[in-house]
Amino acid sequence: MKLVRIFSAAVLAAFMLLICGCWDDYELNALFIVTGIALDSSQNPSQMDISVQIAKPHPSSEGKSDSENEPVILMNTTAPTMSDALSVFNRNSNRTLMLQHNQVLLLGKSLAEDNIIKHLDLFMRDQETRMEVLVMVVDGRAEDIINAQLEQDSISGMFLARLITDLTTASSHYQIRMIDFVSRLLDESVAPIAPIVSLKENNGKQEIVMNGMAVFDNERMIGQLTNDEVTGYIWAMGDVSRGEVSFSTEWGTAVLNISSLTAKREISFDNEKVQVNLSIKAQLHIGQISGFKYISMEELMAHLQTSAEQAIRDKIMNSFEISKTLNADIFGFGRSIYRTYPSEWKKIREEWETVYQNLELDVNVDAHIATTGQITDSLEMEEGKSAD
Amino acid sequence: MFLKYFIRKLQYITGFRKAVRTPEETHKEAHWKPEETESGTSEEKEKEPMKAELKDNLGQLLDMLGNSNDVKKHVFRFGPDNTLSGALVFIDGLADSKTITDAILRPLITTRMKGLASLKGENLLDAVSENALFSGDVETVESLSELAAGCLSGDTALLLEGCQAGLIISSKGWEKRGVSEPQSEAVVRGPREGFTENLRTNTSMIRRKIHHGKLIAEQLTVGRKTRTGICLMYLDGVANPDVVKKVKYRIENLEVDSILESGYIEEYIEDAPFSPFSTIGYSEKPDVVASRILEGRVAIVVDGTPFVLTAPMLFIESFQSTEDYYVRPLYASLVRILRFIAFFIAVFGPAVYIALTVFHQEMIPTTLLFTIANAREGTPFPVFIETAIMVITFEILREAGVRLPRPVGQAISIVGALVMGDAAVSAGLVGAPVVIAVSLTAVSGFLVPNQYDAASMLRIIMMILAALIGGYGISMGFLGLLIHLASLTSFGVPYFQGLSFSRNLEDAVVRMPLWTMVKRPKGIAYHDITRRRFFIPPLRPHQDEDGQKEN
Amino acid sequence: MQIDKRKIPGSVMLFSVVCFIQASSLLTAFLAGVTFQDSWFAILIGTIAGLPMIWIYNMLISRFPGKNLLEILSEVFGKVLGKIFGVMYIWFFLTLTSLNTIDMGNFVKLTIMEETPRLILMVLCIVVGAWAIRYGIGVVSRYSFLFSMISFIILVIGIFLVWNQMDFKNFLPMFTLPVKEYIQGTNIILTIPFGELVVFLMIIPNVNIPPQKISKMFFIGYLLGGIHILVVMARDIAVLGNTIAMFSLPSLVTLRLVHLGEALSRMEILFAVVLIMLMFFKITFLYYVTVITIAQFFNLKEYKPLILSIGALILSYGLTLYVSPVKHTLSGQEITPIFWILFEFLLPLVTLVTAAIRKRPKTGKV
Numbered sequence A: 001m002k003l004v005r006i007f008s009a010a011v012l013a014a015f016m017l018l019i020c021g022c023w024d025d026y027e028l029n030a031l032f033i034v035t036g037i038a039l040d041s042s043q044n045p046s047q048m049d050i051s052v053q054i055a056k057p058h059p060s061s062e063g064k065s066d067s068e069n070e071p072v073i074l075m076n077t078t079a080p081t082m083s084d085a086l087s088v089f090n091r092n093s094n095r096t097l098m099l100q101h102n103q104v105l106l107l108g109k110s111l112a113e114d115n116i117i118k119h120l121d122l123f124m125r126d127q128e129t130r131m132e133v134l135v136m137v138v139d140g141r142a143e144d145i146i147n148a149q150l151e152q153d154s155i156s157g158m159f160l161a162r163l164i165t166d167l168t169t170a171s172s173h174y175q176i177r178m179i180d181f182v183s184r185l186l187d188e189s190v191a192p193i194a195p196i197v198s199l200k201e202n203n204g205k206q207e208i209v210m211n212g213m214a215v216f217d218n219e220r221m222i223g224q225l226t227n228d229e230v231t232g233y234i235w236a237m238g239d240v241s242r243g244e245v246s247f248s249t250e251w252g253t254a255v256l257n258i259s260s261l262t263a264k265r266e267i268s269f270d271n272e273k274v275q276v277n278l279s280i281k282a283q284l285h286i287g288q289i290s291g292f293k294y295i296s297m298e299e300l301m302a303h304l305q306t307s308a309e310q311a312i313r314d315k316i317m318n319s320f321e322i323s324k325t326l327n328a329d330i331f332g333f334g335r336s337i338y339r340t341y342p343s344e345w346k347k348i349r350e351e352w353e354t355v356y357q358n359l360e361l362d363v364n365v366d367a368h369i370a371t372t373g374q375i376t377d378s379l380e381m382e383e384g385k386s387a388d
Numbered sequence B: 001m002f003l004k005y006f007i008r009k010l011q012y013i014t015g016f017r018k019a020v021r022t023p024e025e026t027h028k029e030a031h032w033k034p035e036e037t038e039s040g041t042s043e044e045k046e047k048e049p050m051k052a053e054l055k056d057n058l059g060q061l062l063d064m065l066g067n068s069n070d071v072k073k074h075v076f077r078f079g080p081d082n083t084l085s086g087a088l089v090f091i092d093g094l095a096d097s098k099t100i101t102d103a104i105l106r107p108l109i110t111t112r113m114k115g116l117a118s119l120k121g122e123n124l125l126d127a128v129s130e131n132a133l134f135s136g137d138v139e140t141v142e143s144l145s146e147l148a149a150g151c152l153s154g155d156t157a158l159l160l161e162g163c164q165a166g167l168i169i170s171s172k173g174w175e176k177r178g179v180s181e182p183q184s185e186a187v188v189r190g191p192r193e194g195f196t197e198n199l200r201t202n203t204s205m206i207r208r209k210i211h212h213g214k215l216i217a218e219q220l221t222v223g224r225k226t227r228t229g230i231c232l233m234y235l236d237g238v239a240n241p242d243v244v245k246k247v248k249y250r251i252e253n254l255e256v257d258s259i260l261e262s263g264y265i266e267e268y269i270e271d272a273p274f275s276p277f278s279t280i281g282y283s284e285k286p287d288v289v290a291s292r293i294l295e296g297r298v299a300i301v302v303d304g305t306p307f308v309l310t311a312p313m314l315f316i317e318s319f320q321s322t323e324d325y326y327v328r329p330l331y332a333s334l335v336r337i338l339r340f341i342a343f344f345i346a347v348f349g350p351a352v353y354i355a356l357t358v359f360h361q362e363m364i365p366t367t368l369l370f371t372i373a374n375a376r377e378g379t380p381f382p383v384f385i386e387t388a389i390m391v392i393t394f395e396i397l398r399e400a401g402v403r404l405p406r407p408v409g410q411a412i413s414i415v416g417a418l419v420m421g422d423a424a425v426s427a428g429l430v431g432a433p434v435v436i437a438v439s440l441t442a443v444s445g446f447l448v449p450n451q452y453d454a455a456s457m458l459r460i461i462m463m464i465l466a467a468l469i470g471g472y473g474i475s476m477g478f479l480g481l482l483i484h485l486a487s488l489t490s491f492g493v494p495y496f497q498g499l500s501f502s503r504n505l506e507d508a509v510v511r512m513p514l515w516t517m518v519k520r521p522k523g524i525a526y527h528d529i530t531r532r533r534f535f536i537p538p539l540r541p542h543q544d545e546d547g548q549k550e551n
Numbered sequence C: 001m002q003i004d005k006r007k008i009p010g011s012v013m014l015f016s017v018v019c020f021i022q023a024s025s026l027l028t029a030f031l032a033g034v035t036f037q038d039s040w041f042a043i044l045i046g047t048i049a050g051l052p053m054i055w056i057y058n059m060l061i062s063r064f065p066g067k068n069l070l071e072i073l074s075e076v077f078g079k080v081l082g083k084i085f086g087v088m089y090i091w092f093f094l095t096l097t098s099l100n101t102i103d104m105g106n107f108v109k110l111t112i113m114e115e116t117p118r119l120i121l122m123v124l125c126i127v128v129g130a131w132a133i134r135y136g137i138g139v140v141s142r143y144s145f146l147f148s149m150i151s152f153i154i155l156v157i158g159i160f161l162v163w164n165q166m167d168f169k170n171f172l173p174m175f176t177l178p179v180k181e182y183i184q185g186t187n188i189i190l191t192i193p194f195g196e197l198v199v200f201l202m203i204i205p206n207v208n209i210p211p212q213k214i215s216k217m218f219f220i221g222y223l224l225g226g227i228h229i230l231v232v233m234a235r236d237i238a239v240l241g242n243t244i245a246m247f248s249l250p251s252l253v254t255l256r257l258v259h260l261g262e263a264l265s266r267m268e269i270l271f272a273v274v275l276i277m278l279m280f281f282k283i284t285f286l287y288y289v290t291v292i293t294i295a296q297f298f299n300l301k302e303y304k305p306l307i308l309s310i311g312a313l314i315l316s317y318g319l320t321l322y323v324s325p326v327k328h329t330l331s332g333q334e335i336t337p338i339f340w341i342l343f344e345f346l347l348p349l350v351t352l353v354t355a356a357i358r359k360r361p362k363t364g365k366v
Helices: A002-018 A082-092 A109-114 A117-125 A142-147 A156-170 A178-186 A227-237 A297-326 A333-340 A342-348 A352-357 B002-013 B023-032 B040-047 B054-064 B097-109 B121-132 B144-152 B199-209 B241-252 B262-269 B286-295 B315-319 B329-359 B366-377 B383-403 B406-427 B432-447 B449-487 B503-507 C010-027 C039-049 C051-063 C069-111 C118-133 C144-161 C179-202 C211-246 C250-256 C268-297 C306-321 C325-357
Strands: A031-041 A048-055 A072-079 A096-098 A104-108 A134-138 A193-202 A205-216 A221-225 A243-248 A252-270 A273-291 A360-369 B071-078 B084-091 B138-141 B156-160 B166-169 B215-222 B228-235 B281-283 B298-302 B308-311
Touching: A002 B002, A031 A109, A031 A142, A031 A156, A031 B366, A048 A082, A048 A142, A048 A156, A072 A082, A072 A142, A082 A096, A082 A117, A104 A109, A104 A142, A104 A156, A109 A134, A109 A205, A109 A221, A117 A178, A134 A142, A134 A156, A134 A178, A142 A156, A142 A193, A156 A205, A178 C211, A205 A227, A221 A227, A221 A297, A227 A243, A227 A252, A227 A273, A227 A297, A243 A273, A243 A297, A252 A297, A252 A333, A273 A297, A273 A333, A297 A360, A333 A342, A333 A352, B054 B071, B054 B084, B054 B144, B054 B156, B071 B097, B084 B097, B084 B144, B097 B121, B097 B156, B121 B138, B121 B156, B121 B166, B138 B144, B144 B156, B144 B166, B199 B215, B199 B228, B199 B286, B199 B298, B215 B241, B228 B241, B228 B286, B241 B262, B241 B298, B262 B298, B262 B308, B281 B286, B286 B298, B286 B308, B315 B329, B315 B449, B329 B383, B329 B432, B329 B449, B366 B432, B383 B406, B383 B432, B383 B449, B406 B432, B432 B449, B449 C118, B449 C268, C010 C069, C010 C144, C010 C179, C010 C211, C010 C268, C039 C051, C039 C179, C039 C211, C051 C179, C051 C211, C051 C325, C069 C118, C069 C179, C069 C268, C069 C306, C069 C325, C118 C268, C118 C306, C144 C211, C144 C250, C144 C268, C179 C211, C179 C268, C179 C325, C211 C250, C250 C268, C268 C306
Parallel strands: A031 A096, A031 A104, A104 A134, A134 A193, A273 A360
Antiparallel strands: A031 A048, A048 A072, A193 A205, A205 A221, A243 A252, A252 A273, B071 B084, B084 B156, B138 B166, B156 B166, B215 B228, B228 B298, B281 B308, B298 B308
């Protein structure tokens, strides 16, 4: 009897393993690797134009691939939601779409201004689309970016991902992933932002450039910042490790490189008015100066320092004014108030918009110029010195 | 026929039938089916005492030895006036004729012992063995079967007229291989001598490493037809007496026909015959065996093979090589960690590759995924089939490499490398990443040579699990493997400590310096736990005994 | 008279306790939805508040040395009432095992293998666990040290990997939630990770060190496990900020966000490895305790025939417990913690008090 039992147990175990059926296995040559998703508004107001960019695998056994072959496949359709579009795509292609490696989510500007937030639910909920997808707004139609054939990288989705990665080395606040976007959405006072990219033609070649940032409120895009204003925003947030301060005074022009810039906020209340004291500590070094004749080095340093502080302050105040016009708290002051004075926040959270309009921002910059580079005096300063 | 074997195998599994039996069972079995044993007639013959007539004894002895051509007999006369007659029986090729001449015939025939003619029977035999013979290894035996056994081992049997007993004189001398470097265990640093096929040589080599009186060598004989000599060597007082008793009991109760190699003994006496992991270690080098004996293990030397078994064996031992102890500790630790990593790769390599590319593509970085996807594009087979093909091909190549004759070796290696690797990729049959993964796996299997067979089997199981259920299957396979290892014991000692808090940790994953390994491994050694004084640091130059000179 | 007479050393028990609690560090979603950024504080309070509970267990251990829970119950309450409580505990252990198995199935299905039916995943786990149980407590808890060390190391590695994404301002504001939330959070922490330690009362006779040392081991293991959960929660809060309440598996999302260059990205495999290892350990342990309890309750000589049957029972029970995962989460946040207090806190307390009143054990040892 024991033999029969052992034998039947072994047979059942074997069967159990064999009928597993491998539900989850997807051979790589049965998958399309999606690297970019673009959402646009379509003629039909209740629907969207959705395009996906798929990296096309080329068999390596055929030798080097010739550059005539497009390395990407593009698919687009019009559908009310993203899930519908996905099912259409899967119906029309001989392979399953794999969203796990999606690099970037592009929103067309017209769609973003319409009502975008409700469409983002799929991207948060589904396991396949991950939280580190980069969110970007496209000045124009998003599918142009998807269709673009760039010189620098054959797949524009990868290009954008690498662009943002590179910018992140300058400051971590350039990178807006889905999770950052969602985190800002969840907070009722902070306004979500996303970088804007646009397609440019340059001598017949296509280029993608980053062109400022888009500002959202809880439903749609409400405005945008130019690149300058974005720089101000980045500086106000702090945690910068690369950047430039350029200014020109009556004696000459200078470009100083930022090696580190940190920002610290202090919040104080002044009878119903909120005052934010932003203290910035910047470490700079001289990048390029021209002019400044007839000044000695010490005077120059002091002069450059004060001018740099002024320049930084101006830029930040500029961004702040713009954000006031848009009435969007992109800097997260509301969140800071909530964190440091939760009881006060309870009082003012209802009228945050008016409070924000009356917010006073006081920027104190403390710049310090560390090195001057390989040479100390500029060419014009040097000129004629040896003749003395 | 096959069904009968299958049923009997199942009977062994369920305990219905035992391989190693208690003495009563052996007795019962032997007498229950009399026609199956070696034939009762020879038993009766064994009980029969020897006759006094030389002719009868000689005739019977030659009968027992089968009247083959290489059985030589020599009837001679000796003693004063050549009154006494005797006969020599030996087997040509097994016995050294020079010994026979010098140690037996010459002294016997030329003996001038007085009073030899008056001695009879037992006294004559004693007088001859004590006075006349020049040999140091003489034994008196009373039955013809023992004489026959002695002849078959290479000794010479001496029968005397009028004696109901005979002498066995050691005269073993046959062609044997000299001590040479073992081919299966090569080291960069360390002694290069290896065991040979001769039992006595092997035991002597071990004795040369351990010059201690407590090194016990117990001799057993196993195998009805082969009568293989087996020697158990252990350090009395250090080895666990339970283990020694167990080993002895299991070997003594073996009812087998033949023991040709120590692998037979290993299979018959091991604790877990159905496990892929071997619970008895083996080695071809005397310093390895000596170090194991010093830790408290029992060495089983089998005549006819240079591979000596050591029991009990722990899992960790497969990762320790004696070279680790002759090389500096830091480097030895790195190499040992490398061995662990290599074993892990050898078992899980193809499985992880299959799981990642088929089930969990999201865990691979994007650009790497592009590379693999490009490689997958043109290939026709699913990944599991590809990997299986490459693994099987590698096993074929390896097996062929072991068996092929020397002149053909170069050609085969070129064919293997080029054809299997490069051409298969160019033809689009398999993808390049698969080839790389499988070759890495295959090569890393050789870092832990003791467990290579286990690694191969487990690799295939893991691949199947990975192909069926992906990463979860590998995890469950890994956990099942751990559980199996935890349940194994080797002669009562747990096989795998599971890297828990135990004293043996100083020699497990890394090799700590020798002066930290103060105690012998717990569980293997019994008494005499301390093996060295703690912290024997090297003397600094200024601590040297001679003088207070500072460098 | 317990069935399994094999012994395990004390350190193995310590690390088994640690592994048990570490396995629950993956269940922090229950807590994060209640006390958002103060979850670490709830864990801290919970750890401290659990000390009396551990003290009760230790008192029971030292009062009845060498006896496991069923024996203690029958000795203190007499035959009938003891048996009734024994049945309740059998149900408790069975439910715990089923819940953990379902959790494991859910997690694996959600994160790694999305289309495989849960049943297959759970069956595989139970079968391998059944094989482990055959060899007794020694094999079941053999790898506690290895597993807990691996998860500690992966915790430290995880912290290093997300270091540049941790924002300590995410902990603010502190202590602004209504007190009710803290109590609820503390309750969750008390019952789900820490309270399950009551199963260790069943294997006390198998630990071959004196009872005072067992108490010490229990205590140290409890603290180490508590520290682990605390650090995991703190790391998740620092990285995820206010989004932590959204996810059902915060640790997974944290590890997904690692991006130190392209090679060190998509690190969720670390999470998966830790999850499967620890949950397997916990499930096997609970499975073993269930089998032993049932076998001892019915005075059986051998527990081996029961193993696979109880495994099938666990699977079918688990699959039919909750109608939907939403109800499961809801129950996990609100109903289960209060219900478990009965088994983990009240009953041992009552047992201890009754033992003191009735002057048990009869040998007069206090």
